[in-house]
Amino acid sequence: xxxxxxxxxxxxxxxxxxxxxxxxxxxxxxxxxxxxxxxxxxxxxxxxxxxxxxxxxxxxxxxxxxxxxxxxxxxxxxxxxxxxxxxxxxxxxxxxxxxxxxxxxxxxxxxxxxxxxxxxxxxxxxxxxxxxxxxxxxxxxxxxxxxxxxxxxxxxxxxx
Amino acid sequence: xxxxxxxxxxxxxxxxxxxxxxxxxxxxxxxxxxxxxxxxxxxxxxxxxxxxxxxxxxxxxxxxxxxxxxxxxxxxxxxxxxxxxxxxxxxxxxxxxxxxxxxxxxxxxxxxxxxxxxxxxxxxxxxxxxxxxxxxxxxxxxxxxxxxxxxxxxxxxxxxxxxxxxxxxxxxxxxxxxxxxxxxxxxxxxxxxxxxxxxxxxxxxxxxxxxxxxxxxxxxxxxxxxxxxxxxxxxxxxxxxxxxxxxxxxxxxxxxxxxxxxxxxxxxxxxxxxxxxxxxxxxxxxxxxxxxxxxxxxxxxxxxxxxxxxxxxxxxxxxxxxxxxxxxxxxxxxxxxxxxxxxxxxxxxxxxxxxxxxxxxxxxxxxxxxxxxxxxxxxxxxxxxxxxxxxxxxxxxxxxxxxxxxxxxxxxxxxxxxxxxxxxxxxxxxxxxxxxxxxxxxxxxxxxxxxxxxxxxxxxxxxxxxxxxxxxxxxxxxxxxxxxxxxxxxxxxxxxxxxxxxxxxxxxxxxxxxxxxxxxxxxxxxxxxxxxxxxxxxxxxxxxxxxxxxxxxxxxxxxxxxxxxxxxxxxxxxxxxxxxxxxxxxxxxxxxxxxxxxxxxxxxxxxxxxxxxxxxxxxxxxxxxxxxxxxxxxxxxxxxxxxxxxxxxxxxxxxxxxxxxxxxxxxxxxxxxxxxxxxxxxxxxxxxxxxxxxxxxxxxxxxxxxxxxxxxxxxxxxxxxxxxxxxxxxxxxxxxxxxxxxxxxxxxxxxxxxxxxxxxxxxxxxxxxxxxxxxxxxxx
Numbered sequence: 001x002x003x004x005x006x007x008x009x010x011x012x013x014x015x016x017x018x019x020x021x022x023x024x025x026x027x028x029x030x031x032x033x034x035x036x037x038x039x040x041x042x043x044x045x046x047x048x049x050x051x052x053x054x055x056x057x058x059x060x061x062x063x064x065x066x067x068x069x070x071x072x073x074x075x076x077x078x079x080x081x082x083x084x085x086x087x088x089x090x091x092x093x094x095x096x097x098x099x100x101x102x103x104x105x106x107x108x109x110x111x112x113x114x115x116x117x118x119x120x121x122x123x124x125x126x127x128x129x130x131x132x133x134x135x136x137x138x139x140x141x142x143x144x145x146x147x148x149x150x151x152x153x154x155x156x157x158x159x160x
Numbered sequence: 161x162x163x164x165x166x167x168x169x170x171x172x173x174x175x176x177x178x179x180x181x182x183x184x185x186x187x188x189x190x191x192x193x194x195x196x197x198x199x200x201x202x203x204x205x206x207x208x209x210x211x212x213x214x215x216x217x218x219x220x221x222x223x224x225x226x227x228x229x230x231x232x233x234x235x236x237x238x239x240x241x242x243x244x245x246x247x248x249x250x251x252x253x254x255x256x257x258x259x260x261x262x263x264x265x266x267x268x269x270x271x272x273x274x275x276x277x278x279x280x281x282x283x284x285x286x287x288x289x290x291x292x293x294x295x296x297x298x299x300x301x302x303x304x305x306x307x308x309x310x311x312x313x314x315x316x317x318x319x320x321x322x323x324x325x326x327x328x329x330x331x332x333x334x335x336x337x338x339x340x341x342x343x344x345x346x347x348x349x350x351x352x353x354x355x356x357x358x359x360x361x362x363x364x365x366x367x368x369x370x371x372x373x374x375x376x377x378x379x380x381x382x383x384x385x386x387x388x389x390x391x392x393x394x395x396x397x398x399x400x401x402x403x404x405x406x407x408x409x410x411x412x413x414x415x416x417x418x419x420x421x422x423x424x425x426x427x428x429x430x431x432x433x434x435x436x437x438x439x440x441x442x443x444x445x446x447x448x449x450x451x452x453x454x455x456x457x458x459x460x461x462x463x464x465x466x467x468x469x470x471x472x473x474x475x476x477x478x479x480x481x482x483x484x485x486x487x488x489x490x491x492x493x494x495x496x497x498x499x500x501x502x503x504x505x506x507x508x509x510x511x512x513x514x515x516x517x518x519x520x521x522x523x524x525x526x527x528x529x530x531x532x533x534x535x536x537x538x539x540x541x542x543x544x545x546x547x548x549x550x551x552x553x554x555x556x557x558x559x560x561x562x563x564x565x566x567x568x569x570x571x572x573x574x575x576x577x578x579x580x581x582x583x584x585x586x587x588x589x590x591x592x593x594x595x596x597x598x599x600x601x602x603x604x605x606x607x608x609x610x611x612x613x614x615x616x617x618x619x620x621x622x623x624x625x626x627x628x629x630x631x632x633x634x635x636x637x638x639x640x641x642x643x644x645x646x647x648x649x650x651x652x653x654x655x656x657x658x659x660x661x662x663x664x665x666x667x668x669x670x671x672x673x674x675x676x677x678x679x680x681x682x683x684x685x686x687x688x689x690x691x692x693x694x695x696x697x698x699x700x701x702x703x704x705x706x707x708x709x710x711x712x713x714x715x716x717x718x719x720x721x722x723x724x725x726x727x728x729x730x731x732x733x734x735x736x737x738x739x740x741x742x743x744x745x746x747x748x749x750x751x752x753x754x755x756x757x758x759x760x761x762x763x764x765x766x767x768x769x770x771x772x773x774x775x776x777x778x779x780x781x782x783x784x785x786x787x788x789x790x791x792x793x794x795x796x797x798x799x800x801x802x803x804x805x806x807x808x809x810x811x812x813x814x815x816x817x818x819x820x821x822x823x824x825x826x827x828x829x830x831x832x833x834x835x836x837x838x839x840x841x842x843x844x845x846x847x848x849x850x851x852x853x854x855x856x857x858x859x860x861x862x863x864x865x866x867x868x869x870x871x872x873x874x875x876x877x878x879x880x881x882x883x884x885x886x887x888x889x890x891x892x893x894x895x896x897x898x899x900x901x902x903x904x905x906x907x908x909x910x911x912x913x914x915x916x917x918x919x920x921x922x923x924x925x926x927x928x929x930x931x932x933x934x935x936x937x938x939x940x
Contacts, residue, residue, distance in 0.1 A: 023282065037188035038181015040410070042359045043444040047860035050359055078181040088179060096175040099825045102833060103658030104178030105185065105359040105410030126873075133868035137860065139359050139411050140658045142832030142897075143868040 007071040011036065012080030020067045027051045029067035030077060038078040038108050042137070049136030052109035053077050059116045078108035081115065091115055091153045100149030102140035110136050114150050124154055165667040166888070169825035170677050174408075174662040183408040186363040186378045187441045194365070195224055197427060197440035198284035200274040200291050201449060202266035205300035205519040205853020206313070209264055209273070209293060217276060217290035222283035226291070227275040227430060229263035235429055236260060239420040240390060243489035245325065246578040252326040256316050258485040258522065260425045266295070267315055267484035268521050269854060270449020272422045277430055277438055300519040300853035304458055304479045307516045315484055315517035324486045325515040329497060329573040332508030334464070337473030341464035345545045349461065350924040351533045351902065353454040354845035356526040356837075357865060358657070360410020361442035362451055364423055366431035376403045377428055380410075381685075382417040383695030385653045388687040390420055391428055399691070406685030412657035413837070414526040415452040417697045418488060423450075448858035452488075452524035453847060455481045457496060457533045463541040464508075469549050469556045473508030476500060476537060480530075482515040483522040490515065492523060492530035494576045495629070499899075500534030501571050501581070503588045503627050503791055504560040509573070519853045525697065527837055528898045535626045536925060539903035547916055553907070554592070554601060554623050561588040561625075568884075576698070577632035579786040584891075586817070587881045588625070591793050594877050595623065595815040599795035608797075609911075618800040619810070620912025626900040628790040630818070630892025631703030631883070635783030637692045638708040640669055640716045642776035644762075646740050646755030648673055648680045650712070652705045653693025655685035659894065660826040664702055665709045667822055668888070672713035673720065674737030675754065692781070699790075699892025702822055707782040707886040715778030723757050723776065788883035788891040792816035794835070794900045800912040805929040805936070807843065807909065809872040816896055817879045820889035827893055828876055834897020836871045841898070842905035844870065846926045902926070 004019040011034060018033055025044075030036045030053065039062060042050035046064040053062045054076040081089045088096065091111060101107045110133065117124070117132040124132070129150045133143060177183040214226040229236055238257040245253040262271050274291055278284035299313040306312060307322040315322055338344065365378040375397060381387050381404070388404040395402070409416065423440050431438040442450060459478040465471055480493045493513045501509060546556040562569050564587040571581040596602070604621050612619040638652045650669050656662065666680035673680075683689045693705070721732040724742040728735070728750060736745045743751035758776045768774060797811040814831055821827055844864040848856040857863045882889025902925035909915075910922050913936060922935060 021282070031187070032190070035190065036181070037185070037190075040185070040360070041187070042361075042410075043860045045444065045859055045861060048359060078179075082180050088176060092176075092179040095179055096171050099171065099829050101175060101178055101658075102660070102829055103359070103409065103411045104174070104183055105408075107178055108181055111179070130868040135867075137359065137865050137867065139357060139413070139837070139865065140833045141829055142834075142836035142871050142874070144832045144871070144873055145829055147868065147873075 009070045010074045024067045027062040050109040052112045094153035095149045098149035100146045106138045165670040172663040189365045191437040194437040196281040202271040206298040207295040211294045213292040217287040222279040225277040229261040245490045257487040260422045322517045328512045330510045331572040334473040334508040334510035337508035338464045342467035343465045345463040349459040352456040356413035358411030361447040363441040364427045365439040366428040367437035368432045382412045384685045385693045406655035409657040418452045418524040452522045454526040475510045478513045488524040491576045495530035496533040499531040505562045536903045583789040595793035595795045598813040618912045620908040622904040622908030623795045624900040624904040628896040629787045630699035632787040633783045636705040637781040638712040639779040640712040642758040651683040651690040653690045654696045664822045668709045669713040672717045699894035711780035784885045790818040790891040805932040812874045815877045818893040819883045819891040831897040838898040838901025840866045842902045
């Protein structure tokens, strides 16, 4: 239990100061230290993408880095996506409208992955969306409605 | 009916919680003083435990308890037989259920040997490495056929051999059918299935409240009521002292039904002993060893036909790997045995299976639950028969479809629900016609395929039929209540793992009560809200619990109308329900809100008439006499890369008939997801075992799930043949998408590579580029 390290991590705009073990995964820090349980853990070896968060804007697998590596950096999680309580972002609303989720376990990681993707590529083709999704696993939907949701969100964000 | 909710593509009530990270999953439960458990598992497929020393683990700072089999005392005993075998004459079934912790012998890699409870999961895992176990490895049973050799090692030393069960079932007289057959087709098939791999692994949190004398358990189970009842019995508590909550569950697909897992027994037991909350969450590596699989079957099958390609009979004999223990009974092989008959009029059938114990993870139903195996056998036999008789493969299927006038169609043999297998309703030819039209079958064969061949491209088409036995009993229940706020609540005992129950059931209730589906709050899987029921499996949620919700809502509707008629002093026939109100027909200003009626029905003063129940509430149960049989056709065009043997799916068509559709959006999602899992089974997912019983690819980096690049866009269509077995006419749809995909891949790949012209057939699943290369070289 020795060798704790003091870190300051800004999550969804709020800075949290904690002393953590160096081996504490960022995913466990978010979920169990900060109580931000919207980020889910699916494999703990960086394949499934369920734990994806944004670290200084970039989509990152929070099970593959330690909390101490996030010291001084800004993190965005699914809890920060909605514009206000009781409302959904354009991307979240598109997922509901297109039935882009079933059990919802992989959904937070997909939302974080795609929120970054649509900033880079606001008018993607279906093929590009499928490539963007190919690093995240969904076992329920067969992806079709997820692809539809992303394309719908892109259209709405473009004012279409 | 004033409004129509059933059949509309209503978006889901549960989504806002899931999309904003507010939905509660088991690992999100956090309680003051909560401890964390980790499980020490056998590294051997088969070994004797000579000694176990946990002293160092117990001494580690932060460790609160280490539990071995010896520590369990009288609690140590095999778990319950969850699904007893049906009453089939002459059958053999040897019950060997898993134990909470291994004692003396371990029988598969991953079998629990000790449980560590510590202040954090990190410490608990550190302590696992402190435990010294001296194992003496024993020869392992892996290969299904080798397991039956007289000198094979035995998984259970007290049994004379490795046979877990043997069942024969017959319909008609196959010997006579064979004797008059113009043509016989005999083949051997091997069909392996993998692991369900829900994105959420299993997990359990248990908390004993000493002041309230109550145990609360959050469990990733598909059957919370059954777990509640079982835990109460095991722990010596009354059922009312145990609350089991199956909150949001991150996918189930069958294996989360497999109660009781050892951890499901151990975590509540230790939480009670320590009087502190304990959490155990399975990691992905554990999941591959410790959560049930579905696995291999080897079939030797023979099809007897007349000269026109009409089926006279089928004989099938198969082996099935059941793993080291068999607590789930015979559901999987019975499904294979029954579903082999498919949508065809087969007058004679003779089938025998033997389930075989192996030193591998337990087998229990996974989406499709053995139906795939049966469909693969009959569809492959028909493909071979069509070729040998010079018939088109669609034509041979059409000639054998059960005609619409023959329903209910009695297959005579016993199904997994203990009832004689009977198809309640069906009309199969229109399904086939729609699929052929959608995929452009005849045009493809006449024009597109020859044109592609001329260009050096290898395009193939597949068309495969299937049935899906769904919606089996025994029963489910539902409680519907109008609240004083005007909102309506529905509670049912089944759990939900993404099937949209919060929405589909809300639509069923809204239909009766004239409210919006958004205003119906559904609770599933909390035994404090509703504690009668069986669980979510066999595509039965929408059928059985949906029918119970319908009946309960109808009863509440009758109460609403009676209360409103008394209020307005008019006849019930003069009343209209809609927009959350009851009004007098033609006089919309004379209306009363449902919430106001609910308040009037629950007075604080005055006298309630004798025999009157307070409130606007009703509980109803529904139990179908047998399962409802859905059906469908999948058709696919794929292109094979002749160099890499990698397929690209160019078109994928599903035409499905599951009776009345409650919500087409949710139904499409179920089909898409099923097909994706079918594609995984057909071409990506293989559990690779070494001879010593080690699983070689127990990670998502090595066990390949289909990604968004592997699953094509699907074109869906439906026919509607309502079930006569329930008031809504529904049939289940949870598994159909996954069932025919292996047979479809085999047919389409054979066609694309023109394998039969070289005398090569595909008789196994799963495939892969390298396995296909071997098959195409004649090393099948």
